[in-house]
Amino acid sequence: MSLTLAQVVELLDARYPQHTAESWDAVGLVVGDPEANVNRVHFAVDPVAAVVDEALARGADLLVTHHPLLLDAVHGVPVTDPRGALVHRLIRGGCALYVAHTNADAALGGVAQALADVVGLVDAEPLLPGAGQALDKHVVFVPTPDARAVLDAMADAGAGTLGEYERCAWTTTGTGTFVPGAGANPTIGASGRREEVDETRVEVVAPRAIRAAVVRAMVAAHPYEEPAFDVLELATRPGSTGHGRVGRLAEPTTLRDFAQRVADVLPATATGIRVSGDLDAPVQRVAVVGGSGSSMFDAGVAQRVDVFVTSDVKHHPASELREAAEHRAAAGAPARPAVIDTAHFASEWPWLPVAARTLADDATARQETLETFVSHLSTDPWTARFDPRT
The missing domain is CATH 3.30.70.120 (Alpha-Beta Plaits)
Structure with a gap:
């Protein structure tokens, strides 16, 4: 007997509670009949046309994405609108859509933890812990x-x-x-x-x-x-969930070698990764934030990390952090933190196989079977990078 969509949503909500999402976010079930049966679940970062095609081609009954389809307010989903067209295609194909965004970022076994694991952090804990239970x-x-x-x-x-x-x-x-x-x-x-x-x-x-x-x-x-x-x-203690992760590498290395490790373990993108810092500097204590995380730079500085790994870093935050690091170096302190800037899509992709495996295991615990698939399509929007001719 198959699980219903409502039952699968219950399993997903237990892992990524909707109430932990940011107030501006749009998470949970977007499209689908709660009473419909679910046998196949497809995981992807972005709900874009190529991913929907892939999910339908695999016969998925449910598509789970990290990024929302309808984050901004809409007043209709006509087929003439790009997002509306996806809604219609999913409904016609009998495929539901569920979103786990900022609630998955902070969760145990979520986006931040998956990124920490794949780059080799041990003893990782939340960079910005969420509040524990009141x-x-x-x-x-x-x-x-x-x-x-x-x-x-x-x-x-x-x-x-x-x-x-x-x-x-x-x-x-x-x-x-x-x-x-x-x-x-x-x-x-x-x-x-x-x-x-x-x-x-x-x-x-x-x-x-x-x-x-x-x-x-x-x-x-x-x-x-x-x-x-x-x-x-009672005073609220820090919880076990929260944004980002901070931990250490099992063995110290250099910024050059660690940056290469990050490039090797994340999905390849046209833009690759960027590094700000002395490539020969020692690295052991590391902070990671999947997706856009430069707003947490101060937390990384307070934690005395050697390098901060995140995405979508703008010029001014990177410049200010670099200047501050060089100022500390001039005073005889370590020049930290360096910054490794990855593609947004790439830093969040490592969560997909974790989420797929976890959902399948949770279904097995109910004596049910779910087939889960992970999209390997690159949905990074940048398609090329040009370097100067030499």
């Missing part, structure tokens, strides 16, 4: 005999989960005191009389998104008419 700490005071039941109720609501551990909590005991008012209906004691009770302080951590559910569960299980509790918002 967490609360719930603190509640419970008569000691009832503490276990209240903790169980909060855990059942989702509190106290840390990684692979559940029902995680910290407790201590003390004395609670109160005087019930005339209109109170106390579980313990009587109106107008001071009471002292052996109580347990229960502390658990929970995702902020389920705060209301945890509080409801605690109140429902608590024996008191008016439980005493706190909800404290």
